[in-house]
Amino acid sequence: MNKSSVFITWLACLLGVLIVNTNPALGHKPPIDEPVRIISLDGTVSEILCDLGLQSHLIGVDVTSTYPGSLKKLPKVGHNRSISAEGVISLKPTLVLTTQNAGTKPEIIEQIKSAGIKVISFQQEYSIAGTRKLIQDVATICQVASKAKPIIKKLDDDLTQVKKAINSPKVLFIYARGTGTMMVSGRGTQVEKMIELAGGVNATPDFENYKPLTAESLVTANPDVILLFDSGLESLGGADGLLKVQGIALTNAGRNGRIIDMDGHLLTGFSPRLGKALQELAQKITQKPKA
Template sequence: MKLTLLAAALTVLSLGACNTKKETKAEGLADSTKIVSLSGAISEVLAGTGLEKNIVGTDITSNYPESLKAKPKVGHNKNINAEGIMALQPDLVIGIKKDISPALAAQFKTAGVKLLLVDQEFSIHGTKHLISTLTDSLHVKPKGDSLIKVLDADLAKVKMAAKKPKVLFIYARGAGTIMVGGTGTQVESAIKLAGGQNAVTEFPDYKPLTAEALVKANPDVILFFDSGLQSLGGPDGVAKIQGIKETNAGKNKKIISMDGELLGSFGPRLGIAIQELAAKIN
């Protein structure tokens, strides 16, 4: 029991200069508790545990379930404006620890708003940890356990090929912004879980796409977010990018795309995302 209470206290830490009882102790939620969620994955967990009715605002990545699109948006989770959040008069703000700066945390503290921050790791374990930490802190653990059981069942349905195809993820926002994904990204983690391997391992994060790097990587599959593929004019537009036709993916017309929020959120739908990606790359 003591260990359980200690774990709960440690997971509800803010990034303020000093930790007060208000910031570090999660209490049972009243029906009137107003929540602002600053992560699509967190919003999905809240909705999946019956707390969607308490959400009064979200970041722009919180679009599932569909009903969340109608909630007021407070910006991107990596560029949050405190004033927009405070205008919603929340009782509790929930976010990913690495996305909340000390300055932003201090603003919430000064305003007397409780802040609950959780870690996020882009892995199966990380997703389960996010769900369990969040639901434990909000005192809806049985519902969190149910979400994890569904996640396990979804992951069990993933069908991977014996040979690992080389997958290149390209992030695009029109022809003027085309980046290639290196190591350490959430998309790379998803590719590996789906039975593929990252075609680019020479650098971390993202770098501008060049024809030389594309040909050198020679992916078997090229992966986009749906929005990115559309911004380039679909597969026909991608085929016009210099170097594409020289790759195995270009020759075999193996250009695929997925919903970006589904693929990258690493929330309760992770198993569904990996099922879809595995089917498409294999």
């Protein structure tokens, strides 16, 4: 019996007991070979499940689950911060997986649990060690612990290929959804940690989390590089559109055309592709613009 089959059998037994105990109205224990039906409410957890060979058990995901591309074919249950319990329950999952940082409201989690559905929320630390641990935790809870080892090894191999940026460029991250929604990243954010791991320095470390972008803050920060999600830069009309935002052209980044973008989940997910993400970010914040 292979590891995936062991996982199916073990989890079906466990969930059968849980469902009977939490929802007596069902009145019977499901057969031992009932397929495990998983919904993931976190893009990184979804990616790990696929790497573990368990994608066939996924029946729904949140909208942050964008990698691998095959996940786009699955039903979406909304953004993890605005999940509808009814939408999750309607898909009849036997297991819902998420992280404590995903932002799903506690009352939504309780509604899902009250329907007799097992919910597991993993702790996720945004660091290299935290990424290794999350991979191992997901594999362990799914009873395929040994499958974590090659995934972690690939992560570590990728990390050895990261060439950190030299001269510690100041990087400003702008979260944008059109010119009407523009925020800059401060201390303690996932983006700040990625910038530091890639050899850069957060250009706006004097506040926590995010705050609205202003022309004054841009001039004060005077970043060497401006970083956005690719979707955010697109919402502004590309680099040319961003340069029209008041204050951008007055920064070193604006004057030198140092505007870069990355896939949002790759940049902030701290997923098994963390090494690849850092390779890309380090290269982009180091690379000089073409003359």
